[in-house]
Amino acid sequence: MTSTLVIEGLRVDVAGREVLKGFDLTMRSGEVHAIMGPNGSGKSTLAHALTGHPGYQVTAGSVTIDGVELLTTTPTERARQGLLLILQQPFEIPGVRAYDLLGAAGADPSTLRARMLDEAKRIELAPELLERFVNVDLSGGERKRAEMVQLAVLRPKFAVLDEIDSGLDVDALDAVARRLRDATTEWDCGVLAITHFRRLLLELTPTMIHVVSDGRVVATGGPELAVTLERDGYEVFRGAGVPETR
Amino acid sequence: MNAFADSASTFIDNRPDAAARRRAWLLFEETGLPTTSDEVWRYAPLGDLVIDRFSVPDAPTTQPDSEFATKLRQRAGVVVRVVDGFCVSTGEMVEGLTVEIDETGDSLSGETLLQRYESDSFALLNAALAPGTTVLRVAAGVNLAQPIVVLNESSAAASFPRTQIVLGRGASATVVEYFEGGADALVVPVSEYRLEDNASLGLITYQRLDASAWHVARTTGFLARDARLHQAVVGLGAHYDRARNDAELLGAGASNELRTTFLGSGNQVHDFRTRQYHVAPRTTSTLLSKGAVADESRSVYTGLIEIEKGAKRTDARQTNHNLLLSPQAHADSVPNLDIRENDVVCAHASSVGPLDELQRWYLESRGVSREDAQRLLIQGFFYEMLSALPPELAELVESDVASVLASVDVVST
Numbered sequence: 259m260t261s262t263l264v265i266e267g268l269r270v271d272v273a274g275r276e277v278l279k280g281f282d283l284t285m286r287s288g289e290v291h292a293i294m295g296p297n298g299s300g301k302s303t304l305a306h307a308l309t310g311h312p313g314y315q316v317t318a319g320s321v322t323i324d325g326v327e328l329l330t331t332t333p334t335e336r337a338r339q340g341l342l343l344i345l346q347q348p349f350e351i352p353g354v355r356a357y358d359l360l361g362a363a364g365a366d367p368s369t370l371r372a373r374m375l376d377e378a379k380r381i382e383l384a385p386e387l388l389e390r391f392v393n394v395d396l397s398g399g400e401r402k403r404a405e406m407v408q409l410a411v412l413r414p415k416f417a418v419l420d421e422i423d424s425g426l427d428v429d430a431l432d433a434v435a436r437r438l439r440d441a442t443t444e445w446d447c448g449v450l451a452i453t454h455f456r457r458l459l460l461e462l463t464p465t466m467i468h469v470v471s472d473g474r475v476v477a478t479g480g481p482e483l484a485v486t487l488e489r490d491g492y493e494v495f496r497g498a499g500v501p502e503t504r
Numbered sequence: 505m506n507a508f509a510d511s512a513s514t515f516i517d518n519r520p521d522a523a524a525r526r527r528a529w530l531l532f533e534e535t536g537l538p539t540t541s542d543e544v545w546r547y548a549p550l551g552d553l554v555i556d557r558f559s560v561p562d563a564p565t566t567q568p569d570s571e572f573a574t575k576l577r578q579r580a581g582v583v584v585r586v587v588d589g590f591c592v593s594t595g596e597m598v599e600g601l602t603v604e605i606d607e608t609g610d611s612l613s614g615e616t617l618l619q620r621y622e623s624d625s626f627a628l629l630n631a632a633l634a635p636g637t638t639v640l641r642v643a644a645g646v647n648l649a650q651p652i653v654v655l656n657e658s659s660a661a662a663s664f665p666r667t668q669i670v671l672g673r674g675a676s677a678t679v680v681e682y683f684e685g686g687a688d689a690l691v692v693p694v695s696e697y698r699l700e701d702n703a704s705l706g707l708i709t710y711q712r713l714d715a716s717a718w719h720v721a722r723t724t725g726f727l728a729r730d731a732r733l734h735q736a737v738v739g740l741g742a743h744y745d746r747a748r749n750d751a752e753l754l755g756a757g758a759s760n761e762l763r764t765t766f767l768g769s770g771n772q773v774h775d776f777r778t779r780q781y782h783v784a785p786r787t788t789s790t791l792l793s794k795g796a797v798a799d800e801s802r803s804v805y806t807g808l809i810e811i812e813k814g815a816k817r818t819d820a821r822q823t824n825h826n827l828l829l830s831p832q833a834h835a836d837s838v839p840n841l842d843i844r845e846n847d848v849v850c851a852h853a854s855s856v857g858p859l860d861e862l863q864r865w866y867l868e869s870r871g872v873s874r875e876d877a878q879r880l881l882i883q884g885f886f887y888e889m890l891s892a893l894p895p896e897l898a899e900l901v902e903s904d905v906a907s908v909l910a911s912v913d914v915v916s917t
Contacts, residue, residue, distance in 0.1 A: 312862070312865055334868045334871060334873050412870065
């Protein structure tokens with residue numbers, strides 16, 4: 259069954275300042291959408307607000323998966339509706355292992371260990387690292403790979419990736435991108451990738467690219483938009499205000 | 505305090521070293537039990553302590569191991585069993601380790617127990633009333649791969665376990681001191697650890713006494729040059745859980761890492777005190793106390809870092825995080841520094857508050873409920889401390905911690 263994520267008129271304050279100023283986006287499961295934009299345009303705010311980060315105040319708008327409103331629910335409920343955020347800097351959770359986290363998140367305990375091991379192998383993460391506390395004593399690349407194990411076990415309808423390519427070596431980046439691309443067919447995962455760089459997109463091949471400036475989507479287009487961005491920079495989109503194509 | 509005094513008197517008369525014990529007892533009688541007007545006891549519910557309820561056993565009660573103790577036994581390398589303070593089994597022989605009962609009444613400090621503990625009423629009781637000292641000695645240069653478990657089981661009204669662990673030069677070992685039982689009882693353990701040059705001891709004290717027990721414990725580490733004491737103290741049980749954990753850094757380069765973690769529920773009181781005494785140069789101490797109080801329970805953490813003149817380039821750090829899980833729960837934190845040397849690095853931090861909001865959000869954003877997220881994070885305080893244990897033993901203690909946590913209301917709102 260195809261699912262639809264709809265973000266409409268989303269406005270978000272951070273520390274009393276409006277950062278998202280009416281953000282709109284619609285995507286379906288199995289699709290890959292990229293959000294690109296300069297620093298401070300609101301990309302990360304979008305990711306955090308979608309998942310109910312306590313520092314982000316939603317003042318208006320709506321986010322739904324298959325018509326179910328998420329903004330009025332807890333972060334837990336949003337995850338259970340099928341939304342998963344992979345952070346740029348995944349938190350260290352001392353004392354908590356991925357196995358216990360995923361068990362508490364509802365993964366079937368009878369198959370969990372085996373699935374984690376399979377996924378670790380697939381993403382080329384040394385299996386003994388799964389026994390460490392979540393993200394503790396892991397390198398940047400290992401953290402992203404470990405987060406991919408979580409993602410593959412949880413199988414969200416939509417995965418939101420907040421600049422996961424920053425600080426990642428090419429091998430890790432390719433492995434992560436491959437896993438995400440496979441997820442789009444394996445369980446029809448929708449991938450919303452927030453990124454600065456084209457490298458991730460070369461491997462992930464997005465269906466749509468959204469350019470964000472000053473808290474809004476100012477342009478939406480196909481993969482060719484990434485080429486334009488790389489050639490001309492974000493400057494041409496600044497202050498555009500209205501999506502060019504839809 | 506007649507019933508208690510009478511049974512104590514009988515017990516002492518029947519011991520070979522009655523004279524020394526008698527002196528400790530008389531000093532205890534002279535001093536009496538502390539009161540809450542005494543600063544170091546101000547948080548203890550001493551008004552509830554009716555010592556006359558307790559009598560001192562002259563022999564260990566016979567009882568089978570609990571289910572948990574049985575499992576510990578199966579997974580440990582060496583098991584020393586102590587019942588009501590009486591060492592009833594010294595475990596199987598392992599090359600490089602000796603376990604003996606010592607009745608000399610000596611402290612590992614080089615003094616007698618009486619001299620050492622003359623100003624501590626409860627430790628004086630231990631000096632007078634412990635059946636003997638269970639002494640574990642690891643020979644110089646020996647690295648014991650298998651952990652040693654000291655099973656302390658209490659079923660009598662009052663018990664006074666006393667343990668000494670001595671590691672020879674360059675030796676290393678992991679020891680678990682486990683306490684269980686103690687329903688309606690008073691349990692007063694005194695433990696001492698002496699680490700010779702470059703010795704390394706990983707120590708986990710796991711206190712799982714009955715919720716009605718009075719537990720007043722004191723441990724002291726004596727560390728020679730470059731010795732390393734990594735100590736984890738877990739307090740889950742007892743009505744009143746008092747744990748004083750001291751270390752004396754006597755040799756240059758010695759280091760002490762101490763973590764204490766507790767979970768309070770019902771009307772429990774967890775009262776943790778530490779004293780890190782830096783005598784020699786380039787010594788380090790790192791203290792981390794992390795605990796949670798639920799229901800109407802209380803906790804207090806009082807830590808003293810004391811640095812002698814000449815202990816140059818000492819690095820001493822103390823951190824204390826307390827988590828309140830209910831509006832009726834209460835936590836106090838009292839860090840103290842006493843520094844007589846200039847060339848040192850010293851830091852302390854303490855906080856009382858809720859859990860790390862972002863860590864909790866991270867877990868929730870994976871689909872974990874708020875309650876489970878809280879539980880996982882609190883459980884994590886304990887799990888973090890068990891890293892010194894081999895996995896099969898850590899797993900066992902972890903599941904025991906989890907079972908305790910499962911019965912505690914961790915969400916106050």
